[in-house]
Structures are given as C-alpha cells and as structure tokens.
Amino acid sequence: MKKILxxxxxxxxxxxxxxxxxxxxxxxxxxxxxxxxxxxxxxxxTPLVVGYSNFSSKFSPFFSETAYDQDVWAxxxxxxxxxxxxxxxxEKGVSVEKIPYNGTDYEYPGMSDLTITANDDGTVDxxxxxxxxxxxxxxxxxxxxxxxxxxxxxxxxxxxGNSTFFAVPIKGMEEYRSGMDTLLNLIFEAGKDNTDxxxxxxxxxxxxxxxxxxxxxxxxxEIVDYCVANGLADEGNVSAAAGAWGFExxxxxxxxxxxxxxTEAYGSDVAGMINTxxxxxxxxxxxxxxxxxxxKGIKTGESAANIEGIxxxxxxxxxxxxxxxxxxxIYQLGVTIAPLHYYGDKAKYDYDNxxxxxxxxxxxxxxxxxxxxxxxxxxxxxxxxxxVVSFEANDLYFQGAPKTKNIQFLETxxxxxxxxxxxxxxxxxxxxxxxxxxxxxxxxxxxxxxNGDKIxxxxxxxxxxxxLGISAKAVKVGDDIASDASxxxxxxFATVFSVYRDVTVDSYYGEAAEVINYxxxxxxxxxxxxxxxxxxxxxxxxxxxxxxYTSDMDADAKTAAALKAALGYxxxxxxxxxxxxxxxxxxxxxxxxxxxxxxDGSGDHPSFMMLNLASDALKTIGITLNVKDLANSADLxxxxxxxxxxxxxxxWGATPDPDMYQVYYSGVExxxxxxxxxxxxxxxxxxxxxxxxDARSSLDQAFRKQTYKACLxxxxxxxxxxxxxxxxxxxxFSTERVNISTVLPDITTYYGWLNGVHTIExxxx
Numbered sequence: 001m002k003k004i005l006x007x008x009x010x011x012x013x014x015x016x017x018x019x020x021x022x023x024x025x026x027x028x029x030x031x032x033x034x035x036x037x038x039x040x041x042x043x044x045x046t047p048l049v050v051g052y053s054n055f056s057s058k059f060s061p062f063f064s065e066t067a068y069d070q071d072v073w074a075x076x077x078x079x080x081x082x083x084x085x086x087x088x089x090x091e092k093g094v095s096v097e098k099i100p101y102n103g104t105d106y107e108y109p110g111m112s113d114l115t116i117t118a119n120d121d122g123t124v125d126x127x128x129x130x131x132x133x134x135x136x137x138x139x140x141x142x143x144x145x146x147x148x149x150x151x152x153x154x155x156x157x158x159x160x161g162n163s164t165f166f167a168v169p170i171k172g173m174e175e176y177r178s179g180m181d182t183l184l185n186l187i188f189e190a191g192k193d194n195t196d197x198x199x200x201x202x203x204x205x206x207x208x209x210x211x212x213x214x215x216x217x218x219x220x221x222e223i224v225d226y227c228v229a230n231g232l233a234d235e236g237n238v239s240a241a242a243g244a245w246g247f248e249x250x251x252x253x254x255x256x257x258x259x260x261x262x263t264e265a266y267g268s269d270v271a272g273m274i275n276t277x278x279x280x281x282x283x284x285x286x287x288x289x290x291x292x293x294x295x296k297g298i299k300t301g302e303s304a305a306n307i308e309g310i311x312x313x314x315x316x317x318x319x320x321x322x323x324x325x326x327x328x329x330i331y332q333l334g335v336t337i338a339p340l341h342y343y344g345d346k347a348k349y350d351y352d353n354x355x356x357x358x359x360x361x362x363x364x365x366x367x368x369x370x371x372x373x374x375x376x377x378x379x380x381x382x383x384x385x386x387x388v389v390s391f392e393a394n395d396l397y398f399q400g401a402p403k404t405k406n407i408q409f410l411e412t413x414x415x416x417x418x419x420x421x422x423x424x425x426x427x428x429x430x431x432x433x434x435x436x437x438x439x440x441x442x443x444x445x446x447x448x449x450x451n452g453d454k455i456x457x458x459x460x461x462x463x464x465x466x467x468l469g470i471s472a473k474a475v476k477v478g479d480d481i482a483s484d485a486s487x488x489x490x491x492x493f494a495t496v497f498s499v500y501r502d503v504t505v506d507s508y509y510g511e512a513a514e515v516i517n518y519x520x521x522x523x524x525x526x527x528x529x530x531x532x533x534x535x536x537x538x539x540x541x542x543x544x545x546x547x548x549y550t551s552d553m554d555a556d557a558k559t560a561a562a563l564k565a566a567l568g569y570x571x572x573x574x575x576x577x578x579x580x581x582x583x584x585x586x587x588x589x590x591x592x593x594x595x596x597x598x599x600d601g602s603g604d605h606p607s608f609m610m611l612n613l614a615s616d617a618l619k620t621i622g623i624t625l626n627v628k629d630l631a632n633s634a635d636l637x638x639x640x641x642x643x644x645x646x647x648x649x650x651x652w653g654a655t656p657d658p659d660m661y662q663v664y665y666s667g668v669e670x671x672x673x674x675x676x677x678x679x680x681x682x683x684x685x686x687x688x689x690x691x692x693x694d695a696r697s698s699l700d701q702a703f704r705k706q707t708y709k710a711c712l713x714x715x716x717x718x719x720x721x722x723x724x725x726x727x728x729x730x731x732x733f734s735t736e737r738v739n740i741s742t743v744l745p746d747i748t749t750y751y752g753w754l755n756g757v758h759t760i761e762x763x764x765x
C-alpha cells in the first residue's frame with residue numbers, strides 16, 4: 001500500500017515537473033547567497049527568494065524522493081517531453097504548435113517532436129526528433145546519446161529510484177533486466193547460514209548481516225523511544241509501543257522481538273522500512289553503506305546486451321517501441337535528459353557496442369552526483385547551505401537567459417510561509433490554503449481580497465482528492481462482498497456520510513475546497529462535469545432509485561431524509577428494522593463498526609467533523625460507529641494491510657493520466673483470485689477489470705473518457721469509496737517585490753510557476 005501510494009505520488013510529481021525551521025543567517029560572499037530579499041549578491045543582483053519546505057539533499061533526476069527536492073533539480077533540467085496546462089503531453093515541442101487554453105493560444109517549446117505509430121501487429125512506435133543546438137549549462141551539447149544514457153539508467157536492474165520507466169512494455173526490457181539482481185536481495189534471500197560464496201564474499205555477507213541487525217534494532221528502539229516520549233506507551237512496554245506503531249509484539253516482548261517484526265514485514269527492503277517507519281534517523285544514519293549492497297548488481301544468468309525497443313535512428317533521433325498499446329506509457333517516456341558526460345562516463349559509451357555510459361549493474365557514478373544536479377535547464381545549481389539552495393542563471397538556456405540572475409529556495413516552516421511574504425523574508429511561497437490563510441491574506445491586502453498591493457494569490461486544484469474508504473471484505477453481508485445485500489450495507493453508511501460533506505468541507509476549508517461526487521480528481525480530463533447529462537450527486541438516491549433530497553430542504557431535513565434512506569438500505573441488506581431503528585444484523589454483518597482517521601489524535605483532519613456527525617446520527621437509528629483518531633498516520637496503512645480497518649479517511653494523489661489499474665483492478669477478469677492492487681477496497685468485479693484494461697489499451701481519449709465514466713459508476717455502486725473534497729493549493733507572490741506581469745499566466749495544476757521561472761522579474765527598487 002505504501003509503495004503504491006509512493007508510486008502514484010511520484011508519477012504525479014514527475015508529470016507536473018515536465019514543465020513544480022528557520023535557517024541560520026547565510027553568508028553573502030558568493031553569487032546566489034543572501035540574507036533576505038532585497039539584499040544584493042556578490043554580483044550586485046537582487047535574488048528572488050522562494051519559501052520551501054525542508055529539503056533532503058537528494059537533488060537527482062534519478063533518485064529524488066520529495067516534491068521539494070524534485071523542484072531543485074527541475075530548475076537545472078529539461079525533459080524529453082512536456083505537458084500543457086491541461087496535463088496533456090506536448091508532442092510537438094520543436095515545431096511548437098499553439099495549444100488553446102482558457103481562450104488563449106499558448107506555445108510550449110520543448111526538446112522533441114514526437115510521432116506515434118500504432119502498428120498492425122499491436123506494437124506501437126514512439127519516434128523522437130530532438131531540438132538541435134541545445135547545450136547543457138557547462139557548454140556541452142545535448143545529444144540523442146544523453147537521452148539513451150538516461151533511459152538506460154532508469155532501466156538498469158539495480159535502479160531503485162521512483163521512476164517506473166522500466167515497467168513500460170518496451171520491447172526487450174524484460175530480457176535486458178533479467179539475469180542480474182542486487183547484492184542486497186541475493187544475500188538476504190540466501191540467509192545468514194549461507195555457505196556458498198561464489199557470488200559474494202563471506203566478509204561481505206557477515207558485514208551485511210551485522211549492519212542489518214544493527215539497523216533494525218536501532219529503528220525499533222527509536223520507535224519505542226518516540227512512543228514513550230509522546231505518551232503512546234509506558235517506559236519499557238515494547239509491546240504497547242509496537243502496537244501503537246501498527247505491529248504485533250507479544251506482551252513482555254523485547255526490542256529484539258520488535259526488530260524481528262520489522263524484518264518480517266519488510267524483508268530486504270531496508271530503505272523502505274526505515275523511510276516508512278521513520279522515527280527520526282535517516283537511512284544513512286541507521287544503515288551506513290546500504291548503497292554498497294542495494295546498488296551493486298550481481299550477474300546470476302544470461303541477459304540481453306541491450307534493450308531492443310530503444311534504438312538510435314539518427315544523429316538526432318531515436319525510437320522507442322512498445323510490445324502493446326499502453327495509454328499511460330507516454331508519461332514515462334518523457335524522461336529527464338541527464339548529461340552523460342556528468343552523470344556517467346563517456347569512455348563507457350559506445351552505442352554500437354552496447355555500452356551506455358556505465359557498467360550494467362553499477363550506477364555508482366550516477367549516485368555520486370545525487371546532491372549536485374546539472375542539466376540544460378534555466379538555472380545552474382550553486383550550493384545548498386544553511387537551509388538555502390542557491391541558483392544562478394544559465395545563460396545558455398534554449399529559451400533565452402533567465403531574467404532574474406539569482407534565485408534562492410529558502411527552507412521555511414509551513415506556519416511561517418505566509419508571514420514570510422508579508423514581512424519580506426520570501427518573495428513567493430506555497431502556504432497551506434485554509435480559511436485562516438485566506439483571512440490573513442485579505443487582512444494583509446486591506447481590501448477583503450486575496451489579490452492586492454501586498455499579496456497576489458494564485459490557486460489551482462490539488463492533484464488529488466480526499467475520500468472515505470470502505471473495505472468490501474470488512475463491511476459485507478454473508479460471504480459475498482459483491483452481493484446486492486453487501487452493497488446495500490455499504491450504501492447505508494455512504495448515504496449518511498455523504499449528507500455531512502458540505503458542512504464539513506466548508507467548515508475546514510471554506511472557499512479553498514469543494515465537495516466532489518466521483519472518486520477522481522477534478523483536475524483530470526476524465527472527471528465528470530456538472531454540465532454532463534448523467535452527472536449525479538454521490539449517494540443521493542434511495543434503495544428504489546428515488547432522489548433523497550429536494551431543493552427546499554434545510555440541513556435538518558436533509559439529515560432526516562438521509563437517515564430514512566439509510567434505514568431502507570439496511571433493511572434491503574437483511575437487517576431487522578422496526579420503529580425507525582435497526583435492531584438486528586444479518587449473518588456476516590454487525591450493528592457496530594469502526595472508522596479510522598489520521599487526525600493527529602486531536603481531530604485535525606478535513607473529514608473529522610463528517611465522521612462525528614455521522615456517528616451521532618447513526619446512533620439514533622441503532623447503529624454504533626466508533627471513530628478512531630490516530631496520532632500516527634502510519635498506523636492506518638499498517639492496519640489496512642492487515643485487513644483490520646473497516647472504514648477510513650485519507651487522500652489520493654493523482655496523475656495526469658486517469659488510469660485506474662493501480663487502485664481498482666482486481667485481476668478476476670483474467671481468471672485470477674481476487675486481489676491485485678486494489679486490496680484496500682477489495683473490489684472483485686470482472687466488468688470493472690475489463691473496462692480498466694480497455695481504457696489503458698486505447699489511445700483514443702474520447703473513448704477512454706467514456707470508459708472511465710462507466711468505471712466510476714461501478715465503483716460508486718460498490719460503495720467502497722465516498723468522494724469528499726477537492727482542495728486547492730495556493731502560490732502567493734509579494735506584489736511589492738515581484739513584477740506580477742512577468743509571472744507565468746494561467747497557472748494550472750499541471751503547469752506551475754516553475755514552467756515560467758525564466759521570465760520572472762523583480763520590481764525595480
């Protein structure tokens with residue numbers, strides 16, 4: 001589950017990048033470093049200062065993990081493909097076709113022109129012709145060899161970054177990646193008692209297990225210490241601490257027992273274990289030298305010398321061939337073009353002799369540059385010091401030298417971001433956009449508007465949405481999760497939750513969010529629109545298909561109507577209903593259920609009010625709904641994995657492409673046992689599976705949109721997900737210091753301010 005979410009979020013960030021503590025006082029002795037906006041740098045220029053959340057120093061187009069780190073390397077990089085303001089891939093970045101948005105035609109200059117050819121045998125060819133004359137910031141020319149090098153890094157058997165380029169059905173990819181595994185996986189699989197040292201030494205094995213045991217033990221101890229310090233467990237009670245963290249350790253268990261539970265849960269995924277269950281220390285702190293094991297490829301058999309589907313077709317062109325149609329592939333093919341001469345080794349590149357800039361299974365030269373990005377983007381990375389990432393303009397940028405010479409990304413606490421713009425610490429930033437934020441911006445402007453002489457605000461829908469999930473396996477009648485009775489049971493709860501969405505979202509977000517009615521982000525081109533003829537309010541009909549609400553109902557009347565409809569669903573599910581109350585449950589169902597919400601143990605969550613109102617209302621009709629407020633959000637994912645969470649509240653990250661495979665596909669369509677990647681909801685619907693596969697196997701957007709609407713209707717009918725809110729994100733600019741007329745116009749979810757960073761100017765003093 002955690003990996004799925006990471007991939008989804010990574011894809012979302014990757015697509016948007018196609019274009020998004022109080023530090024010690026920094027020095028002013030070199031370009032790009034200053035103490036505050038308005039201070040001049042060594043070259044006499046005034047920097048643009050951007051308030052950012054904390055960085056992790058993984059400023060690599062291959063290995064970055066957070067959105068903030070990704071924005072750092074994005075400043076220095078260009079990608080093979082870009083997206084437009086609607087999130088669609090721009091296929092003519094060299095020819096620069098104009099694409100309309102909001103009544104204006106915009107150009108999107110990019111690195112390539114793309115031609116897609118669907119062949120009669122079902123394969124698909126993607127032909128790229130690169131822009132000529134582009135140079136990296138150090139003056140070296142950008143060529144097709146840099147693209148091929150970048151693709152081979154992402155395809156290497158030892159690659160463990162967030163990109164899933166290797167999962168695209170490229171011809172020959174599987175053959176290239178076979179016959180090799182990482183030293184980490186092989187040693188772990190062999191176990192501590194292994195005596196076969198034909199592939200690694202006994203010293204390597206001993207050192208690994210020593211470090212592994214130390215790392216898991218330290219991690220377990222850190223978690224215990226954290227739980228004790230935060231009142232989640234008594235001193236010495238390892239079992240309680242483990243339980244608070246979502247792990248089961250027998251009463252009287254030791255830290256060693258907790259470490260063993262972590263090992264059982266994660267196996268050789270040491271980095272995933274430490275990052276996910278983190279209680280303070282980093283991977284390098286707990287397992288120094290992990291990369292020596294996870295980054296070392298060991299040949300275990302035969303494999304192809306190259307990837308058949310990646311071919312250099314000319315001095316300035318290449319072709320990527322897929323074995324089948326995959327509508328989502330185009331977003332992965334637009335790789336960041338990393339300079340071979342910087343991240344790799346030119347002496348090891350010889351395309352004709354299957355040499356691609358590094359030894360297969362050894363990405364050490366690429367990993368060595370993780371903290372020092374370089375590319376052909378608008379800015380050059382200078383350094384990261386004292387909480388400040390410093391950049392200077394790349395005068396060789398293909399769209400022209402940036403207007404602002406120096407830019408700083410300044411680490412800023414989220415609570416300080418808005419005040420930073422007001423007081424002059426930063427020039428632009430992204431505060432959490434809540435009712436309090438809106439109120440403070442209006443007060444600063446003094447005009448009851450979020451745009452004024454002090455602050456200019458730009459809002460876009462967040463790439464994702466908030467929802468309430470219901471497990472089909474946990475909330476059912478009898479043993480059939482797909483029966484009408486089971487669906488009616490879930491619809492009873494969904495109906496009551498839904499009636500409180502408006503008041504809840506308005507109370508928490510005000511004008512910064514809106515209620516949604518389908519389990520898909522409003523940012524998606526596949527999202528149903530209110531103007532569509534078949535658009536429907538989620539869970540607004542009773543068991544007979546009649547509308548529950550009328551336009552003249554007030555809040556109390558709507559609640560009464562929702563409870564009446566819920567009773568109808570409970571009765572249809574097999575519950576005994578008498579005198580307006582549920583008195584008995586059918587086999588497999590209950591009168592009492594639990595809903596989990598990660599609200600920090602203090603009720604701080606957009607959906608918290610909805611749950612409590614629903615709980616109170618359900619109590620009046622004989623149903624007990626217990627709200628479990630989690631202090632540690634990690635407990636939610638652990639509980640879901642263990643099938644112990646009947647209902648929960650969370651939020652999905654989205655991607656520009658609305659492919660539903662990762663979340664809703666179960667595999668039953670192809671004859672598999674129910675499961676797949678949708679184990680959160682446990683849907684097992686062959687029709688839904690088939691529609692998902694049909695949609696991802698077509699390049700016709702109109703067909704895909706129609707197909708996804710059918711998918712959404714099925715998901716709503718299963719009542720495993722209640723769509724709740726679509727919130728907004730905000731970027732605020734200092735109107736006093738930033739020349740707003742030079743900021744990118746029509747900023748959208750998919751096309752952020754960073755896409756126009758090279759045009760931004762500061763106001764003259």
